[in-house]
Amino acid sequence: MARGLQDKAILFLLDNFEQVTPAATVIADLLHVSPEISFLVTSRTPLHIIGEYEYAVGPLEFPPANTVHGDQSELMEYSAVRLFVERCKAASRSFDPTPEMAQTIGEITRLLDGLPLAIELAAARIKIFSLSALRARLNDRLALLTGGPRDQPARLQTMRDAIRWSHDLLNPREKVVFRRLSVFVDSFSLEAAEAVVSAPITDEERAFLRQYGADPGTGDALPNLMEHVQSLLDKSLLQMPPAVQDDIRLRMMLTIQEYGAEQLQRADETLLMRVRSLRFFHHDLRDVDEVLVGRDQKLWLARLDLELGNVRRGIETASEHPQAFGEAGIVLASVMWRYWLIRGQVIEGARLLEQMLGYRDVMDLPVKTEALARNHLGNLRLELGDHTRASIHYRDSLALYRSISDRDGIADELNNLGLVQMIEGSHDLARESLEESLAIRRDKGEPRNLPATLSNLGDLALNEGDFEQAERFHAEGLRIRRDIGNLRGIALSLYSLGTIAWSRDDFELARIMLEEGLEFQAKVDDPYCLACIMLALARLDLVRGDAIQAVDRLHRSLDILQKMGSRRVMTEVIEAIAQAAERFGFHREAVRLFGTTTSVRAEQNIGIAGRFRRDNERTLTSLRRNVSAEVFEREFVVGERQVLNQAAAEAIQLTAYIRERAMSGDVAEPVSDGAFDAVVAFTRGRELGLTKREQQVLGLLVRGESDKEIADRLSIAPRTAMTHVSNILAKLDVNRRAAAASYALREGLVDPSRIEEA
Structure with missing residues (x-):
């Protein structure tokens, strides 16, 4: 055969070569004596001979997990989706995918790994199952994926047979x-x-x-x-x-x-493999709580993203055998608390840790292990807005630490109790707890946990209006966090310093701090940090007259906190949304939102800092002027009867509506009730650098006139009008016409009574 093939150029096609892999040496011999021939071989395993080029035939492309696809055409760009839809239509002439089906179709193709055979077998079941029922049955794929075409080999009629073909x-x-x-x-x-x-x-x-x-x-x-x-x-x-x-x-x-x-x-x-897996991850991740505040924070977060399924499985195994492996399960759930927080999975983290601690009575648990677990559960409960249960866990942990004279642990719990006391407005008790914690931590000389206490003392000083003291505490905390490379901590310190600058009306410094905080937040992809900084930037936008951008940021912030289940900052975000809503004329909605947050603060004994209280009171005063006493009382009571999650859902809908109107260009902030003073308007305009002509243009811009309409009214060229508008936006430090209109109305730069003039 070799002699007959010499000097001939021939392509041989060999299919399913995995059944005869020892014959690979025959191909190697033929290639050696007949260099002009070639072989195209399909096989489930490489031939492993010299001169072989491997071309892996991967699965079809399918949508990534946790991707929202509202546009069906976007989903159809994935080859796995196209095959699935095509085969569903072939199996059922009535199959007509709608945009509402997009998410389910994407998830089905992902759960089938983009495997063509699996997709075809699943699509054939559309005759008897709805898409949602088909998705549910994929929990038992091998039982579902059967009944392939009769004219195919047996190994291609079910997924089990296809895999068995390789397994054998x-x-x-x-x-x-x-x-x-x-x-x-x-x-x-x-x-x-x-x-x-x-x-x-x-x-x-x-x-x-x-x-x-x-x-x-x-x-x-x-x-x-x-x-x-x-x-x-x-x-x-x-x-x-x-x-x-x-x-x-x-x-x-x-x-x-x-x-x-x-x-x-x-x-x-x-059971053997699951127990071994639990033991491995219990040992391998025992220090993850500490590394998540160091320089390798981003690397470890990425790794834990990949290990999350294994961690969940390990905790599940421990919960099924608590007497033997309860301690390992508690440790694994406990050390993951910071990951749960950073990744916005607070509800799940609290549930798993609480579940494992529920088996406390059937195991011999070391005191320090239990104290640390209760501390971490307190942290998660605090983030969920459950101050009472958080405080109970902190006090239990403090008692355990005192029983073994663990000063580090005592300092942790004093710090955490001080935070709860500060949130509840008990400033004297908070100061006592926090100062005792700070003294222990300074005496120990270990910097990792020191910034947390400094930060809480800084927030306490800010709540009391002592801006200089607040800045000193937060600046020291920032220096330490920079030294140890705590990226998330740096972002939070910059957020706090930005908030202090905002409280002192130093808006430019606030912007610099908050934008740098955003940069560090992005390095760890921390949703909680992002939500906090979006809130602070929105407050800055409101002060600077860009309420539309403020609404956009507040929408993002509240959406993040809702998905996280984090309620600690949610009240502040909803109150900021109520302030923005009042400016856009949504008075009843704003009153309802304030009714809810007022009730929540009273029920949970949540205090409020001076600057935030004054802003709320100013907005409430304006609302009382804009609606009747009867309407105000009725809407406020409706808000009081809502739970926080209901108010959050209403606030999300409201901000989404304002954003939608802003994108269409037909929204501006409402008129102020104050009397217009032309002299004050002219002087203020001059202070901002506006020329007399630019002030005239601004008045027309507020009325919603285009560049051409402005040009016609002032008898100037349209290009000149466009230049004036660009100069006005730059001088007001805004980037949209609607934002300039909002700023002008708020600052009294134009006469609001003339807005409706023809």
């Missing part, structure tokens, strides 16, 4: 590795694989397993794990997603993982 090609040790790796959720590191998969079963493990009727047959170690992993990669039973900071990770597609989990259950190794 594995040698015995590879099969063990494959099924054990299925214990991981989403993805895993090589270190995790070595610790969980390859170690032999110990006598302790076997004794524990027998208590639950499990008896794995294979107990030997698995040497050469990396060779087996490489083989699974070659056979496409494992994937290697892009590395994060050189952290090599592996994953199984969801459908393949489900098959592996079946094999793991058949081998009676499920």
Whole structure:
């Protein structure tokens, strides 16, 4: 055959070569003696011969997780979605996707890993299932994905048979590795694989397993794990997603993982692998609380994003066996508290930690472990706005720390209790707690936790109107956080310093501080920081006359806090939205929102700083002038009867409406009730650098006239009118005509009574 092929240029096509992989040496021999021939080979595993070029045929492209697709045409850009829709239409002539179906379709293709066979098998079920029912049944993919075309080979008629086709090609040790790796959720590191998969079963493990009727047959170690992993990669039973900071990770597609989990259950190794996984992550993440405030914060957040599924699985395993692994579960849920907070998953974090602490009576838990867990649960409860339960957890933790004379722990709890007392307006008690905490921390000389107490003392001074003291505390905290590289802490310190500058009417310094805070927030992608800084920038916008931009920022801030379940700052955001709503003439809505926040502050004993109180009182006074006493009282009572979440939903709808109107250019702030003073307007305009002609143009701009209309009225060229408008925007430091109109009305630069003139 080799002699017959010499000097001939021929392309051979060989399909399903994985069934005869030993014949790869024959291809190598033919290529050696007949260099003009070529082979195009399809196979589930490479040939591993010289001269081979591998072209991986990956799955179809599908939408990423947590992506919102309101536009159906955007969704159809993904090849997996196009195939799914096409096959659904082929299976059911009545199938007509609507925009409301977009999210479900995207999620289905993602849960099917973009695998063409899986997509075709799932789409065939659209005859009997709705899309939502089909999505729900994908929790058991292998049972659903059956019934392929009869004219296809048996291995292509069900997903189970398709995966079994590859699984049967594995040698015995590879099969063990494959099924054990299925214990991981989403993805895993090589270190995790070595610790969980390859170690032999110990006598302790076997004794524990027998208590639950499990008896794995294979107990030997698995040497050469990396060779087996490489083989699974070659056979496409494992994937290697892009590395994060050189952290090599592996994953199984969801459908393949489900098959592996079946094999793991058949081998009676499920409990063993889950326990090992829990132990690995309990040990590997034991210091994650500390590293999340250091220079590697961003790196660790990215890693925890990838490990989240494994962490959840570990806590679930501990909750199922609390006597044996309750402590590990408590530690794992506890050290993750800062991650839950930064990533906006406060509700889940509090639920998991509270669940694990509920098993306290069935385990022998070290005092310090329990004290730390209760402290972290208090932190999460405080963020959820539950001051009473947070305070209980802090006091329980303080008592535990005092029982073992742990000064670091005592300082932590005094700091946290001081924060609760400050929020509730008990400033003398707060100062006593915080100063005692600060004294302990300064004496210990450990800088990591010192900025938290300095920050709380700074906020206390700000609430009392002592701006210089507040700035000193926050500036010291910022210096320490810069030194240790706490990116999130730097962002929060800059937010606090920006708020102090705003309170002192130093608006330019406030802007500089807050914009730098935004830069550091972006480095860790911290939603809580973003929400706080958006609130502060919105307050600055309101003062500077750009209420439209303020509404946009407040909408973003409240949307973030709602998704996080964070209620601690939500009251302040809703009050700022009420202030903005009053400027746009939404008086009844503003009164209702103030009714809710007033009730919440009274019920939860939440204090309010001087500058914020004055702004609220000023807005409420204006509202009383703009609506009758009867209307004010009725709307305020309606607001009082709402819970905070209802008010937040109303505020979100209101800001969305104002934003929509602003985008269409038909919204401006309402007229002030004060009498217009032409002399004051002229003088104020001069102070801002406006010429007499620019003041005339501004008056017409406020009335909503275009550049051409302004030019016609003043008998000037349209280009000249456009230049005047550009100069006005620059001098008022705004970037939109509507913002300039809002500023002019608020600052009394134009006569509001002449706005409606023709």
